[in-house]
Amino acid sequence: MHELSLCQSIYGITDRAREGRPVVTVRLRVGALRQVVPETLTYCWGVVTDTTPLAGSMLDIEPVAAELSCRSCGATTVLADRFLIACGTCDGADVEVVHGEELVVASLDLAEPASAVRS
Amino acid sequence: MGRFHRHVDGTTHTHERHDHELGDHTAYATGPERVTVLERIFTENDRAADANRSAFADAGVVCLNVMSSPGAGKTTVLAATLTHLRERGLRAGVVEGDIETSIDADRLRGLAQQVSLLNTANGFGGECHLDAPMVARALHGLDLDELDVVLVENVGNLVCPAEFDVGAHQRVMVCSVTEGEDKPLKYPVMFRSVDAVLVNKTDLLPYLDLDVDLLERNIRTVNPTAALLRISARTGDGLDSWYAWLDEAITS
Numbered sequence: 396m397h398e399l400s401l402c403q404s405i406y407g408i409t410d411r412a413r414e415g416r417p418v419v420t421v422r423l424r425v426g427a428l429r430q431v432v433p434e435t436l437t438y439c440w441g442v443v444t445d446t447t448p449l450a451g452s453m454l455d456i457e458p459v460a461a462e463l464s465c466r467s468c469g470a471t472t473v474l475a476d477r478f479l480i481a482c483g484t485c486d487g488a489d490v491e492v493v494h495g496e497e498l499v500v501a502s503l504d505l506a507e508p509a510s511a512v513r514s
Numbered sequence: 515m516g517r518f519h520r521h522v523d524g525t526t527h528t529h530e531r532h533d534h535e536l537g538d539h540t541a542y543a544t545g546p547e548r549v550t551v552l553e554r555i556f557t558e559n560d561r562a563a564d565a566n567r568s569a570f571a572d573a574g575v576v577c578l579n580v581m582s583s584p585g586a587g588k589t590t591v592l593a594a595t596l597t598h599l600r601e602r603g604l605r606a607g608v609v610e611g612d613i614e615t616s617i618d619a620d621r622l623r624g625l626a627q628q629v630s631l632l633n634t635a636n637g638f639g640g641e642c643h644l645d646a647p648m649v650a651r652a653l654h655g656l657d658l659d660e661l662d663v664v665l666v667e668n669v670g671n672l673v674c675p676a677e678f679d680v681g682a683h684q685r686v687m688v689c690s691v692t693e694g695e696d697k698p699l700k701y702p703v704m705f706r707s708v709d710a711v712l713v714n715k716t717d718l719l720p721y722l723d724l725d726v727d728l729l730e731r732n733i734r735t736v737n738p739t740a741a742l743l744r745i746s747a748r749t750g751d752g753l754d755s756w757y758a759w760l761d762e763a764i765t766s
Contacts, residue, residue, distance in 0.1 A: 397643055397674035404555045412551045419546055423555075430673050430703050478702040479735050488738035498555045504546040 398435040401498070402443040408500045409449060417506040418452045427461040427474065428495035461495025559678055562646035566653065566681025573658035575607075576764045577666065579682035581704065583697075584670030586690040587714040589618045590747040591756075592665055596625035598757050599663060604764070609652040609666040611644040618667065626665075630655030634669060643674035646681055663764060672697070676704040684763050690715040691722060695729040702736040710741040710759055717746040 409421050421440075425431050433456050444450045461474035465482035472483035474495065482490050554560075570577050582588045592608065599606045607628040610619040619631040630652040634641035641648070649666060656664065666682060668675040685708040689697060692715055698705040705711065711733055719726060730742050741759055745752035 397641075397677055400641065400643075400645060400674075400678075401555055404558055407558065408551065408553045408555065412549060412553070428703060430677060478699065480706065480738060481735070488734075500551045500553050500555060502551055503549045505549060507546060 397430075398432060398439045399443070401431065401436065402439040405440070405454075405500055406443050406447070406449065409452075409503060412500070412503055413449075413505065418449055418503050419506050420453045420455050420504040421449075422455045422457065422501045422503065424457050424459055424497045424499045424501050426459045426495040426497040428478075428492065429498050431456075431498070457501070459494055459497045462493050463490040464493045465490050556677075556679075559646045562650055563679040563681040566646055566650055567683070569653060569658060570664065570681065570683070573661065575658050575661050575664055576684075577664040577680075577682040578684045578686055578760075578763070579666045579668060579675075579680050580686050580688065581668040581672075581675045581708070582670060582688035582690075583672045583693060586670070586688045586693065587747050588667055588670065588688050589621055591688050591712060591714065591745070592622060592667055593625055594747050594750070594753055595665065595756075595760065596622060598753070598760075600625070602761070604662040605660060606663045606665060607656045607658070607661045609644075609649055609656070609664060611648070611652075611667060611669045613641070613669060622667075627661060628656050642669055642671045643678055644668050644680055645678040649680040672701040672704045676701075676707045684709045686710045686712065688712045688714050689729075689733075691719055691724050691726060691729070695725055695732055698729070698732040698736050705733055705736045705740075708737065708740055709763075710743060710756075711737075712756055713742065713744045714747055716744050716751060717749045 405421065405423070409418060436456065437454050440454050444452060463472040463474065463480070463482065465472070465485060465487055466489045467487040468482060468485040470482055470484035480490060481488050580588055580592065596606050605627045607630070608622050608626040609630050609632060610622065611632045611634060612618055613635050614633060616631050619629050623629050632644060632648055632652045634644070634648065644666065666680055687704065687708045689711055691713060713726065713729065726744070733740065733742060743752060743755050743759060745756055747753070
């Protein structure tokens with residue numbers, strides 16, 4: 396349940412980046428090695444933004460697959476259903492995690508400013 | 515309903531649709547405006563963690579973040595460790611994280627030079643981990659210049675504490691043999707995040723069906739490099755190897 400803490404950080408980043416403009420969607424990139432439950436994150440976002448200028452904004456979560464790079468044979472391994480820190484090609488343990496630990500506010504979709512729409 | 519907008523050349527107009535009859539619209543995307551942010555969500559925590567690390571470095575203090583599930587034996591391991599450090603003439607401080615109560619802090623108070631208690635309940639039902647800003651607050655309760663080592667006893671939890679750098683130099687976890695062989699596979703992020711795993715309560719092995727070799731092989735699949743040390747904090751068995759690892763971590 397650290398999703399609440401994460402949402403508080405996401406709120407701080409979003410509120411700075413929006414520079415007073417209304418936000419419709421906050422786009423996140425979340426690596427598979429991060430223990431983030433999307434449903435919990437979305438729920439906590441509602442709790443954290445309630446009664447703030449970001450109330451009603453949505454989180455859009457783009458998952459990033461975990462990927463290892465082998466220092467011995469140079470092969471790349473995408474971790475699918477098993478969390479096994481080993482090269483899929485040579486079985487070596489000297490691997491570097493190159494993807495899967497992302498936890499980033501990627502971008503914001505702003506609401507069209509009211510002044511830009513005339514009836 | 516017409517669309518009013520401004521072009522890069524400063525001209526403005528209103529029209530129904532973007533059909534390119536009213537000048538060059540290639541630089542103007544319709545629909546909501548997207549702002550690129552690309553900021554890591556842990557930036558704030560990691561900045562605070564770096565500040566904690568600098569504070570430790572300035573005072574010549576080595577900090578260890580000790581994590582485990584509830585009931586794995588963290589406090590018993592720490593009690594023994596504090597006695598060892600005192601015998602070595604090292605001054606130890608403890609940051610004690612718990613959702614509620616000062617029970618663990620009280621247990622360690624007589625053994626540590628200084629103890630700073632962090633109850634995490636004054637949030638949304640109790641935070642399940644310590645983060646770097648919380649530890650920074652706890653450090654106000656310690657005089658680092660009078661210490662050589664700080665042991666952070668994290669909240670008992672195999673999920674959230676793994677995600678938060680608190681500014682420690684080493685991360686250690688206690689895993690008790692009563693938890694079963696499969697814990698490393700179920701909580702790989704925690705097991706992967708640490709520099710040493712203390713496999714605790716080995717005095718109970720004769721009474722359990724647990725295959726301790728399988729447990730260690732499972733730890734290896736998620737963390738090929740961590741030190742694996744079998745101990746019993748209760749009987750003292752194996753603690754010498756832990757103290758040797760600790761002394762190396764403190765002096766290196």
